[in-house]
Amino acid sequence: MAEIRLEHINKTYPHMTIPSVADYNLQIRDKEFIVFVGPSGSGKSTVLRMIAGLEEISGGEFFIDNKLMNDVAPKDRDIAMVFQNYALYPHMSVFDNIAFGLKLRKIPKLEISQRVQEAAKILGIEDYLDRKPADLSGGQRQRVAMGRAIVRDAKILLMDEPLSNLDAKLRVEIRAEITKIHKRIGATTIYVTHDQTEAMTLADRIVIIDHGDIQQVGTPQELYNKPTNIFVATFIGMPSMNLITGQFNQNALTTNDGLSLNVPLGMAKQLIERGYEGKSVVFGIRPEDIHAEQVALDTYPSNSVTATVTIAELMGADSMLYTKVGSLQLITRVNARDYHQPGATISLALNMNKGHFFDSETTNRIV
Numbered sequence: 001m002a003e004i005r006l007e008h009i010n011k012t013y014p015h016m017t018i019p020s021v022a023d024y025n026l027q028i029r030d031k032e033f034i035v036f037v038g039p040s041g042s043g044k045s046t047v048l049r050m051i052a053g054l055e056e057i058s059g060g061e062f063f064i065d066n067k068l069m070n071d072v073a074p075k076d077r078d079i080a081m082v083f084q085n086y087a088l089y090p091h092m093s094v095f096d097n098i099a100f101g102l103k104l105r106k107i108p109k110l111e112i113s114q115r116v117q118e119a120a121k122i123l124g125i126e127d128y129l130d131r132k133p134a135d136l137s138g139g140q141r142q143r144v145a146m147g148r149a150i151v152r153d154a155k156i157l158l159m160d161e162p163l164s165n166l167d168a169k170l171r172v173e174i175r176a177e178i179t180k181i182h183k184r185i186g187a188t189t190i191y192v193t194h195d196q197t198e199a200m201t202l203a204d205r206i207v208i209i210d211h212g213d214i215q216q217v218g219t220p221q222e223l224y225n226k227p228t229n230i231f232v233a234t235f236i237g238m239p240s241m242n243l244i245t246g247q248f249n250q251n252a253l254t255t256n257d258g259l260s261l262n263v264p265l266g267m268a269k270q271l272i273e274r275g276y277e278g279k280s281v282v283f284g285i286r287p288e289d290i291h292a293e294q295v296a297l298d299t300y301p302s303n304s305v306t307a308t309v310t311i312a313e314l315m316g317a318d319s320m321l322y323t324k325v326g327s328l329q330l331i332t333r334v335n336a337r338d339y340h341q342p343g344a345t346i347s348l349a350l351n352m353n354k355g356h357f358f359d360s361e362t363t364n365r366i367v
């Protein structure tokens with residue numbers, strides 16, 4: 001059992017004026033797989049290092065199973081950590097690297113051997129136990145680093161960008177293994193990444209961070225379907241959500257270019273109730289909620305706009321169409337069979353019901 005609680009945690013590094021982590025409040029359930037995701041420098045590693053005890057906490061309280069941990073020594077926190085750069089001992093064999101922490105804890109030799117063999121089996125590295133790290137590929141080295149962490153049977157597993165040194169294919173492969181390992185060992189896991197695909201595929205819940213602030217905590221679906229602000233809306237999803245700024249008036253959104261989109265009644269009602277009539281708002285719509293058709297130019301269903309394809313990226317099953325509607329850029333995901341050539345004039349139908357409205361000043365979600 002390992003439930004983690006962060007209360008008003010913050011960190012200001014010495015000689016810095018701005019906190020790298022500002023007032024974090026977060027409760028992580030036992031056995032949960034939490035992913036911290038955010039751009040470079042947003043404070044992800046700093047939080048992880050404070051939890052591990054590698055970095056002092058400037059303020060706030062950190063609990064494991066209701067026990068205050070702020071001043072508990074790292075070795076007494078029952079936490080294992082996997083780093084991006086593997087941090088293996090080059091002069092030791094794979095076996096000794098994995099066994100290192102157990103030897104320090106004076107665990108009997110036979111038990112060490114059994115636990116190392118078992119971890120190696122889980123990770124598929126039984127055949128490399130006699131090798132040195134230099135004689136392994138990057139993927140194998142990262143497996144050894146994971147072996148060293150899981151062999152300890154710690155209640156909490158922290159992973160700081162463990163896949164970022166690996167090539168794309170290996171990342172996908174090891175990502176799937178991490179999910180399996182988590183199911184098997186059941187340690188409460190915090191995983192740091194700036195890769196949203198990793199976050200979406202691995203997490204029970206994602207914590208999305210920007211500039212040292214938690215922006216939203218939720219399941220991948222919650223973040224994707226109900227982003228709390230424009231940052232989350234555009235950070236999650238590839239390509240990014242399309243944003244259209246305009247004036248909301250009489251159940252329609254009108255842009256500076258004079259483009260007018262009907263707002264569905266339910267959404268319009270909420271916008272009016274919240275005082276947005278006559279105000280500037282940002283409408284967000286994902287590429288898959290804009291449907292493209294190469295139609296005769298005189299037939300436009302409602303909320304359809306005429307666009308010119310500027311770039312068509314064939315991605316395999318899908319293609320991404322980058323289009324221009326006046327000065328507005330709209331990206332749509334279409335079936336690759338409907339691949340349109342740059343320069344083509346197409347009609348885009350916006351599924352407004354799937355869209356999101358944000359306050360143009362606070363950037364927070366309205367509806």
Ligand SMILES: Nc1ncnc2c1ncn2[C@@H]1O[C@H](COP(=O)(O)OP(=O)(O)OP(=O)(O)O)[C@@H](O)[C@H]1O
Pocket residue numbers: 013014016020038039040041042043044045046047194
């Ligand atoms: N030892 C330090 N001294 C001073 N500032 C630091 C120190 N370590 C990190 N920072 C600053 O704290 C902020 C957060 O850094 P952190 O490494 O936690 O971000 P991150 O989100 O993990 O970034 P990345 O994805 O690039 O690893 C950054 O602005 C960074 O420059």
